[in-house]
Amino acid sequence: MRRIFAITALLAVMTITALSARGEHGDSIPSKVVPSPSPTKGWYETLRLRGYAQLRYNGLFETNPNLACDQCDKSWGGEGGGFFFRRIRLVFFGQIHERVYLYIQPDFASGGSNLAQIRDAYFDLALDAKQEFRLRIGQSKVPFGFENMQSSQNRLPLDRHDGMNSAVPNEREAGVFFYYAPKEIRDRFRYLVSSGLKGSGDYGMFGFGLYNGQGPNAQDRNKNVHVVSRMTYPFLLKSGQIIEASFQGYSGKYIVRPSATIDAGQNEFKDYRYGPSLIIYPQPFGLQAEYNWGVGPEYDPESGKVVEAPLGGGYILANYQIKAGERLIIPFTRYHYYKGGKKFEADATKHRVKEFEIGVEWQPHKNFELVTMYTISDRTFEDSSNPNNRQKGSLLRLQAQVNF
DSSP states (O other): OHHHHHHHHHHHHHHHHHHHHHHHHOSSOOSSOOOOOOOOOOGGGTOEEEEEEEEEEEEETOSOTTOOOTTTOTTSSSSOOSEEEEEEEEEEEEEEETTEEEEEEEEEEETTTTEEEEEEEEEEEESSTTOOEEEEEEEEEOSOOHHHHSOTTTOSSSSOOHHHHTSSGGGEEEEEEEEEOOHHHHHHHHHHHHTSSOOOOOOOSEEEEEEOSSOTTOOOSSSOOEEEEEEEEEEEOTTSOEEEEEEEEEEEEEEOOOOTTSOOOOOEEEEEEEEEEEEEOOSSEEEEEEEEEEEEEEEETTTTEEEEEEEEEEEEEEEEOEEETTEEEEEEEEEEEEEEEOTTSGGGOEEEEEEEEEEEEEEEETTEEEEEEEEEEEEEEEBTTBSSOEEEEEEEEEEEEEEO
């Protein structure tokens, strides 16, 4: 009797256990163990850090200390000089959501005084799963010109050319920008940077945007946004050569900052530009050419006032890549020209620029670069405090850059 009771009790326990297992795992028993899903990463785990720093010396073989370019390099010309940090950049970036990409870049050498300032602070909102359609919201580069959007970490000449860099101070503005490019073209843009071909980055095959128009880290002053648009396409030839052709333009109204010595009068001016770009990537010979035309504010020394005036300028650059294992040597030369005002300087300073540069970039490895560049320059920069100012001269410029 006890044996029957024990067997009955054992069967009852086994039945209850089986029924309990079916209640937990469903009506069917899986044929194999299913691994539990990996926990989703927090947004803070997707952020990454990179950066670079540039140290310059401009005092070698200088023939005219009055020759300067404040927009280009505040350590160029004048009584000072010496070693100078041009840029100290840290970039915090990451895909914090499958549809959201974050990018923040402060500069710790802003204004020549080693002060921190935000350069970029934006997020990309993908409008589709492939991220071919994007909205960029925040402060970022305005899609106008190739060299303007090319990172200073990649650019060969030490400074951007006056002709198109005078369009957007520090190349950046707060606004909203729409970008479109199919995945194949986005991959090509990434390759042009990662391969060392000095690409400008991924700003879409088509770009359109609205921005304040008064410069980065500044509020709008006239409730009148600027409008910009750009079309570009990197053609891949059968030989493997990549050629990029672009056309861009923008329009708006700009509020000029007059000095105390002139009658302010009109301070809002038409501000529009348009022009093409052609880039033959160095494989191994490279060629870049850009130009723009337009209208903007400019100081007139004869009347002593700021007036609306036509402007134009651009450059042509040739370079050649020489590879020896991990080492890379890139000799280059550039001529650039500009005739027009610089709206973001006091009185919208009148500029006439003719400049020829010849240099070489040496990369013993990817983490260090040394650029030596000889500059021959003819610059006129006139405002109310100096209405007759044309300077000519030459100098040798050096830059050491570390990438991390």
